[in-house]
Structure formats: C-alpha cells, structure tokens
Amino acid sequence: QLGLSSKEKDESAKEGSEIVFENDLMFAVRPYTEEASCYYGKNTKWCISATEARNYFDEYTSRGKAFIMVLMKKLPERDVDRKIAIVFDDLGGFEEIYDAQDDQGSWNDLRDAVARNWSAADGAKLYNELEEDEQDEVDKQLRALTKAGTENIMDNPPEGEDVEARIEELTEEYPIENGDVGVDTDGMDGETYVMFSAQFQVEVSREKLLGLPEEREQVDELEAVIEKKIDNSLNIYPSMIEIYGLEEGYAMLYFNFEFSGDGYNPTVEGYEQFLQDTQDIDKKYAGIQRVVALSLQELGYLKREGIDALSDKVEDMSKQLTNFTITDNTEYVGDEDISFKSSY
Incomplete structure (x- = not known):
C-alpha cells in the first residue's frame, strides 16, 4: 500500500x-x-x-x-x-x-x-x-x-482455494479453439493435485488418399515423419502421435496429437501455464494440418495439389519466365508461398 x-x-x-x-x-x-x-x-x-x-x-x-x-x-x-x-x-x-x-x-x-x-x-x-x-x-x-x-x-483453519472454481475460470479465460483440454483433480495427503492434458486432431478424407499404410511398420514410419516435421517446422513437441481410422468402414483418417501435463506443477498455477502454452499450439493448428499433408505427400499417400503442385513446376517456370524471379517458400510451414518478382 x-x-x-x-x-x-x-x-x-x-x-x-x-x-x-x-x-x-x-x-x-x-x-x-x-x-x-x-x-x-x-x-x-x-x-x-x-x-x-x-x-x-x-x-x-x-x-x-x-x-x-x-x-x-x-x-x-x-x-x-x-x-x-x-x-x-x-x-x-x-x-x-x-x-x-x-x-x-x-x-x-x-x-x-x-x-x-x-x-x-x-x-x-x-x-x-x-x-x-x-x-x-x-x-x-x-x-x-x-x-x-x-x-x-x-x-481458524486456513481457507483453501476453491480449486474446481478456479479451474473453471482458467478454462474460460484461455479458450482452445481447435483442440480439447482434459483436466481432473485428485486429493492425496491433504493436497489437491491438478492433472491435465490436451489433444489436437487433424482429419483427412480417405477419398483424397492414394493409399493407406497397411503394416505396423508403415504406420510407425508415417508417425515418425510427422513428428520430425512438426518438431523442426513448428517447434511443437507432442507427447504422443497416433493415427486412427485405418480400418475398413471409416470415411476419415484421424491424426491425434496429445500433449501431456508432465513437466508442469500439478497445481492451479501449473494448469494456467499449461493453458497458456496450449494456446500457442492452438495458434499453430493450420501448421499442424500442413505438416500432416506434407508427410502424407512425402510417403506417397496423398497427391500434391494446389501450391504444392505449383511448387513442382517452379524450376520449369523459372526457365520460361526469364524476366521474373520466382521464390518458392513452400517448405516454410504456416508461411508457405510462391512469389513472382519482376526484374523491371
């Protein structure tokens, strides 16, 4: 004061x-x-x-x-x-x-x-x-x-914080638009522990795919490619990546990215920090979708379309459009583009 x-x-x-x-x-x-x-x-x-x-x-x-x-x-x-x-x-x-x-x-x-x-x-x-x-x-x-x-x-016992009410407030304060956050509490030895995790899911229509990974080794390979790209391109480190919908009868292929609360304090304060970090991941959701598409393309499960198909033609276009400088930035996940700059 x-x-x-x-x-x-x-x-x-x-x-x-x-x-x-x-x-x-x-x-x-x-x-x-x-x-x-x-x-x-x-x-x-x-x-x-x-x-x-x-x-x-x-x-x-x-x-x-x-x-x-x-x-x-x-x-x-x-x-x-x-x-x-x-x-x-x-x-x-x-x-x-x-x-x-x-x-x-x-x-x-x-x-x-x-x-x-x-x-x-x-x-x-x-x-x-x-x-x-x-x-x-x-x-x-x-x-x-x-x-x-x-x-x-x-x-005059100390007044403990209403943990459940505070969790609800924080969940509303830090909304996650493209994923889901799970939170639970557990009492032990007079302490209240807060446990939490988050999941983001990317869906790909099976109609767009040229094929599916059928063997466990192929699934592991695809998950490994996705993990490497998402780490290198977005600085996102999911605790687990799993693919669902490979069986017959599914119209979609589901790529599930899980982010565990391990490494955070199991407290209300730890939950708030986790939500702040998860919001940063949420903002990169389009990049996560892009990584899935690039990984499927790399292993031959998805046809290259749109900007990726155009990227394949950049070398030929550069030979024909000699008065333009063509810059291919499609490798930059989340900021991919192809720019044409006139020499005049």
Whole structure:
C-alpha cells in the first residue's frame, strides 16, 4: 500500500495477524495476510515474506498451510534462529520450520532453537548440551509454543482455494479453439493435485488418399515423419502421435496429437501455464494440418495439389519466365508461398 506511514503499516499488519503466544523468551504471531507476513518476516529470506520477488504466502495458504512466526527474544539480531517460521497443516499438525535464512528444519531443529534462546545467557546451547532439568524446561517452553499454534489454527483453519472454481475460470479465460483440454483433480495427503492434458486432431478424407499404410511398420514410419516435421517446422513437441481410422468402414483418417501435463506443477498455477502454452499450439493448428499433408505427400499417400503442385513446376517456370524471379517458400510451414518478382 503506497503512501502509508510506518505507524499505519504497523496497524495494518497487526489487523492482518494474531498474537498466539508471548512470554519473556518468545513472541509468536500468526499472519493472515501477505502484508502481515511481509511485516513480521522482515530481515528474513522466507518466500512467504518476499517483497522484491514472487511472494508465496497466498499460494501456500490456499494449499491449507498455516504459519506461526516466532521471535526468539534472547538471541542476537543476526542469529539465524532469531526468527523461525513454523509450518502447520490445516488441522494444526506440525510440518516443518524455516530459519531466517530460509533453511528447512525439523522438530528437533525447532527444539534446538528454543534451547539456544532459553540458554542465550549461558552460551546458547543446543538441546543435547543441556542438563536433564534444563531440557525439561525447554520441553515445557516448546510444548506451550506449539500448543498455542495448533489451537489457533484449529480455531481458524486456513481457507483453501476453491480449486474446481478456479479451474473453471482458467478454462474460460484461455479458450482452445481447435483442440480439447482434459483436466481432473485428485486429493492425496491433504493436497489437491491438478492433472491435465490436451489433444489436437487433424482429419483427412480417405477419398483424397492414394493409399493407406497397411503394416505396423508403415504406420510407425508415417508417425515418425510427422513428428520430425512438426518438431523442426513448428517447434511443437507432442507427447504422443497416433493415427486412427485405418480400418475398413471409416470415411476419415484421424491424426491425434496429445500433449501431456508432465513437466508442469500439478497445481492451479501449473494448469494456467499449461493453458497458456496450449494456446500457442492452438495458434499453430493450420501448421499442424500442413505438416500432416506434407508427410502424407512425402510417403506417397496423398497427391500434391494446389501450391504444392505449383511448387513442382517452379524450376520449369523459372526457365520460361526469364524476366521474373520466382521464390518458392513452400517448405516454410504456416508461411508457405510462391512469389513472382519482376526484374523491371
């Protein structure tokens, strides 16, 4: 928020957070907003508190994560354990911690941080370096801190994103004119995974064909030629190319191009990126059709017609039309043409 004074920023951050635990040793707060997360995470490298790079607070919260940010009051300002972010699930279960340098840690690492803070005046000792009665006191502090965090989260669980609604919005926002996108969700270990793929199909009338690939080897050869041309000409990389309609009774030959969601994050954000990339493929659909035709022609299954038939005559025409420069660009898929330029 531009133009806010320091006092106003303090007040705004406090409104977007809740103190969950405080004593002479520790101060713990639950941020509910990105602004509060940035405020209490100042001078750390936490991605949920980033201000100059992408901030992940809202994304992780939408996945059911909750954060308790702890200030270890007795540790010096530059100590990596001075600020600790504890990650809980949406039921208040402990998951992990991150120190001020954003290094991941376990329950034992949190216990060591509490121990170092508790013994700061005596050398900031790790838990295993303490006497048994001292360890008991650290355990008591740790239980009080995490219990307060768990109770707060159980009372105020993070509001997860309505994944289904967001998927529907994105599907409408990124329409695919010439293909189909399939998307599904699956819940596992408290996470919602989004799975997706896309398909484009080119149809060729069997009446136009001079013949059909009959053996499996011939089908494989045709698919390989198509794959090579589509890679080289359009920079499109389908995960699978399949040909249907070779059996008797079909009026059309179907060339199916599948694009898998492998390599994308199985999240709403990954689905959005996939749709953006699929729109780029959609814009090249005419080029895909052209590649299919050229591949069929190359293997003798389709007669060369139109601009391709004219291309076959360019050499003879160049000899006859000596006052013209003829440029044959039919090899450029999607931008194919034959130009005639007069020398005068």
